[in-house]
Amino acid sequence: MMTGKEREDLLVLADRSFSSRLLVGTGKYASNDAMVGAVKASGTQLVTLALRRFNPRQPHDDLLTPLAEAGVNLMPNTSGARNADEAVRAALIAGEASGSRFIKLEIHPNPYHLMPDPIETFSAADQLVKRGFAVLPYINADPVLAKRLEEIGCAAVMPLGAAIGSGQGIATRELIEIIIDEAKIPVIIDAGLRSPADAAYAMEMGADAVLVNTAIAVAGNPIAMAEAFKLAVQAGRKAYLAGIMQRKRGAEPTSPLTSFLDPE
Template sequence: MIQSLDRLKIGDKFFNSRLMLGSGKYRTMEDAVNSIIKSECEIVTVAVRRLPTNLTNDNTSFLKFLDWNKLWLLPNTAGSQTAEEAIRMAYLGHELACQIGQENNFFVKLEVISDPKYLLPDPIGTLKAAEFLVKKGFTVLPYINADPMLALHLEDLGCATVMPLGSPIGSGQGLKNLSNIQIIIENSNIPVIVDAGIGTPSEATMAMELGADAVLLNTAVAQSNNPEQMASAMKLGVQAGRLAYLAGRMKKKSYANPSSPLNQISQLL
């Protein structure tokens, strides 16, 4: 029921799943393909730099083994240190999308990271690249620090989402920026996707309970002992968090309150 009535809208596309998966760091191609299938995600992000420029004659890429009638490619500008590099990767990403039959796919996960140690996104470079790509008709999903003001600026530019990090990429530290992520969610009129740092299904659930519209993760699945099983667990964690958010939690009370009040029991007798 939740899938048919509560869909995620990014740009002009609708999705049933609110879990997005990355495609790097898997031990084998089979792990990557099977984990994506088990997760039942509908958006798969791929670093453009890691793909061959021509998929037609390449039979080694895992992209060949996925059903792109059911999945949507999210090209990623990972590895770009400047806005100019990211813009170039965005155009290459669209060309790769065309090669798998998604000619109308102008989605791009925008990453501009000039810091090689902590891999924190560059806000100035991200703004610059986002403004250019939005004007060129791209559906821009920018990866950012959990900065509420930056999120508002990117929304004003016309970005389709904002993607604040929970903690540094691949760290598995969980949600270290809860208060700022909460502010971003409360003030955003576009989907908020928590990206990076999530290590467990409970952390994915927490992000969704806050009101995030989706979660994007990679390392937590790819580097687990059993990637397929972890992908299934993440799917359930995201679904549980979304259902809980829609249901609305009970109000916290200062004192204990019996689950079976005496006046309620007397009414039943």
């Protein structure tokens, strides 16, 4: 039976509430059908997408119609931007194109490691918050930067578990724990998650949500994997709310050690 607390357990981002704590990216899928199937199976209510120049020589595969039919909210990203100016311009275009206030701010100038630029990210976040966007910046797992972004009005922070698409899991655990302890805005673990176990672990740590793309998109069966991530996020969140036991050095018996048979 669900308790009242669980029924009210919503992820609040800016002025919107979400019952799903799994955000899903729409890149790298073998087909649009696979992507839409995975989005539906994941139960997500917020998906990311990217903006690119239209190529008249390539047929355009319309993403917006099937995503609208799936009933999900859109969060364009600023991927491709190498500095704050490019990211702000991309966000303004994406906002007009999507009709969404949500923007995933990502600025990674180096195509090898795709690590986010903290200085440009902070500058762009400040400008976009002032323009009325609900800004969700993708950042390295830096507690100081996370706090600064909270102070200027970001809707959430999205520290990386590991490099984008690397499947290395939550390599930044200790720093993410600090961010979660200190944050007054939602913390969404973004990037690096490999399997549902990583997502469950992130939620058990107290993350407010996770964002998954590659791990679902490149799975042998993306639709089944999307559902597996959904269940893992739910399990991890439920465990976190239930209160996870402390680790202990030694054993502690689960059966009474006294009043056993009389020694002969």
